[in-house]
Amino acid sequence: MTPPLIEDRLRAHFADAAARQPLGEPDPARIVAAAHARVVTPRRRRVRVLVAGAVAAACILAVVAVVITDDGNDKVDMSRPGPRTETTERRLPSTTTPSTPTPTSVPVGTTAVAPSTGATLVVSRDGVLGSWDGTGWVRSDPADRPAVQGGEQYQVARLGQPVTSATGSGPLPWNCGVEDSFRVDAGLGDHSDTDPAPVAVSGVADVQPRPVVVVDPSDPSTGSYRDDAVGVLAGLGIQDPDPPVVQVVRADLDGDGSEEVLVRVERLADPGMLRLEQGDYSVVFLRHRVAGQVRIQVVAEGVAQGEPDQLPFMLAHAVGAVADLNGDGRMEVVLASRYYEGGGVHAYEVQGDTLTEVLSLECGV
Numbered sequence: 001m002t003p004p005l006i007e008d009r010l011r012a013h014f015a016d017a018a019a020r021q022p023l024g025e026p027d028p029a030r031i032v033a034a035a036h037a038r039v040v041t042p043r044r045r046r047v048r049v050l051v052a053g054a055v056a057a058a059c060i061l062a063v064v065a066v067v068i069t070d071d072g073n074d075k076v077d078m079s080r081p082g083p084r085t086e087t088t089e090r091r092l093p094s095t096t097t098p099s100t101p102t103p104t105s106v107p108v109g110t111t112a113v114a115p116s117t118g119a120t121l122v123v124s125r126d127g128v129l130g131s132w133d134g135t136g137w138v139r140s141d142p143a144d145r146p147a148v149q150g151g152e153q154y155q156v157a158r159l160g161q162p163v164t165s166a167t168g169s170g171p172l173p174w175n176c177g178v179e180d181s182f183r184v185d186a187g188l189g190d191h192s193d194t195d196p197a198p199v200a201v202s203g204v205a206d207v208q209p210r211p212v213v214v215v216d217p218s219d220p221s222t223g224s225y226r227d228d229a230v231g232v233l234a235g236l237g238i239q240d241p242d243p244p245v246v247q248v249v250r251a252d253l254d255g256d257g258s259e260e261v262l263v264r265v266e267r268l269a270d271p272g273m274l275r276l277e278q279g280d281y282s283v284v285f286l287r288h289r290v291a292g293q294v295r296i297q298v299v300a301e302g303v304a305q306g307e308p309d310q311l312p313f314m315l316a317h318a319v320g321a322v323a324d325l326n327g328d329g330r331m332e333v334v335l336a337s338r339y340y341e342g343g344g345v346h347a348y349e350v351q352g353d354t355l356t357e358v359l360s361l362e363c364g365v
Contacts, residue, residue, distance in 0.1 A: 120203035121146075122325050122359060123154065123168065124334075124345040125191060126176055127183040129199065130359035132326035137349075137358040142181035146171045154186045154200035155207040157323035159249065160214040163207055166200060176363040177342060197320020197336035197345050207323040208331065210255065215248035222248050225287065228296055229265040232285050236303050240279075243267065247284075251322050253331045254350045260288040262299075262319050262333060274314040274340050280304040282316040284335060290353050297354050300335050300346070313340040320345065325359075332358070341365045 122129040128140040140146075150170035155163055166187030174183035186200035201207050215222060222245050229243040247264035254260075264284045269277035282302040288295055302315035321334040325347060333348045333355055342364010348355035 120201055120326050121148070121152070121154075122347065123184045123186045123188070123200040123202075124197060124361060125183075125188045126343075126345060126363040127174060127181065127361055129334075129345055129347060129361045132203075137326070139359055140361060142174070142176040142183075142361065142363060145182050146184050148184060152202050154202045155204060155323075156187055156198060156200045157207050157321045158195060158198040159212070159319065159321060163323075168200065168202065177365050196318040196338075197334050199321045199323055199325070199334050199345075199347075201323060201325055204324055204327040207325070209324060209329055210252045210331070212249065212251040212322045212331070215250060217245045217248055219248075225261065225263045226265075228285070228287055228294075229263065229283075232283060232296060232298060233265070233281065236281070236283065236298070236301060238279070238281055238303060240267065240281075247319055249319050249322060251331060253322070253333070255329055258289055260286060260350075262286055262322075264318060266316065268314060268316065270314075271316070274316055274338070276304050276312055276314050278304055280314050282314065282318075284317045284319060286333075286355055288353075295353060299333070299348060299355050300337065302337075315339050339364070 119134050120132045122131060127142045128144070128146045130140045131138045148168060148170055150168065152168045154166045154168050156166050157163055164187070168187075169185040171182045172185060174181050176183070184200075188198050188200055189195070225248060226243060226245050229245060230241060233240050233243055243265040244267055245263060246266045247262070249262040250259045251262075252259050262284060263286075264282070266282045268274065268280050268282065280302075281304065283298060284300045286295075286297045286299055300317040302317060304314060316338050318336050318338075319333065320336040322331050323334065324330060325332045330350055332350075335346045335348065337344045337346065342362070344360060344362040344364075346357055346361075347359040349358045
């Protein structure tokens with residue numbers, strides 16, 4: 001006789017049990033309570049088990065770290081690296097040590113007040129020129145959104161005028177020859193040839209710790225500067241026995257007790273449109289004394305070399321401002337450059353016996 005299949009035996013078993021133990025009507029409350037006991041309670045228990053396991057694992061790792069560190073030779077770094085961030089900032093490290101110590105770097109413009117001492121922001125009419133982050137110069141770009149909220153306080157430096165204060169705006173859309181560029185309104189006004197490049201600086205209490213004197217170019221004392229200019233131009237391939245001195249600015253830039261002199265000589269056939277004529281030039285040079293000897297450095301130059309049809313437009317330069325841009329007690333020189341459809345602003349720092357560009361911003365097509 002063939003034994004019954006396992007399925008038939010199970011059916012018979014449960015049919016007999018059902019006949020002897022009737023189920024009766026279902027109890028909804030009891031069903032919900034049972035479901036809650038099956039779902040919620042195990043979940044809480046699982047959390048407690050995981051927490052207990054994590055604590056136990058941490059204790060084991062701590063013991064391992066102590067054992068390894070006590071060896072004195074091998075150490076294990078259990079820290080996890082933070083998330084990587086990308087920045088569009090372009091950094092030019094300073095090659096000199098500030099005359100006054102600066103604290104650790106502080107983010108620029110992250111609050112509605114001026115940045116802390118050691119961090120500065122330098123603003124021009126055409127956008128953020130750059131900053132000092134407490135350890136070095138940080139160049140800016142017109143397409144970078146300035147890290148300001150609005151309400152930051154600035155010191156404004158203009159040639160021939162006292163330093164003034166201004167409250168800055170937040171980032172403003174601006175057409176600087178770059179799509180989606182930005183600027184900050186810090187009370188610098190509109191462009192003008194007589195006021196080429198004022199700057200606004202946040203984070204520096206005294207942007208002009210020493211006098212900045214604008215000398216009338218027609219003053220007889222500028223005669224020696226004209227003689228210097230003859231030699232400077234000859235070195236650039238231009239013979240002009242009587243170059244026009246159009247700008248003279250004197251200031252003790254580095255605080256050593258001796259004044260530096262910035263001289264601009266310029267001959268332009270078309271100063272408005274800057275259309276090129278042979279023999280045109282626009283040159284700014286630094287004159288100062290080092291160990292009793294006169295030293296001259298050409299800081300910026302625009303010289304007409306070649307045929308006019310090859311170089312149809314000139315690049316002209318001017319001294320825009322002299323101010324301490326990073327709070328180290330030394331003053332930087334800000335120059336403005338312009339051409340037919342644009343221009344730029346450039347900041348130079350005293351490094352040794354020379355001026356070296358540390359910040360710049362170009363704006364135009």
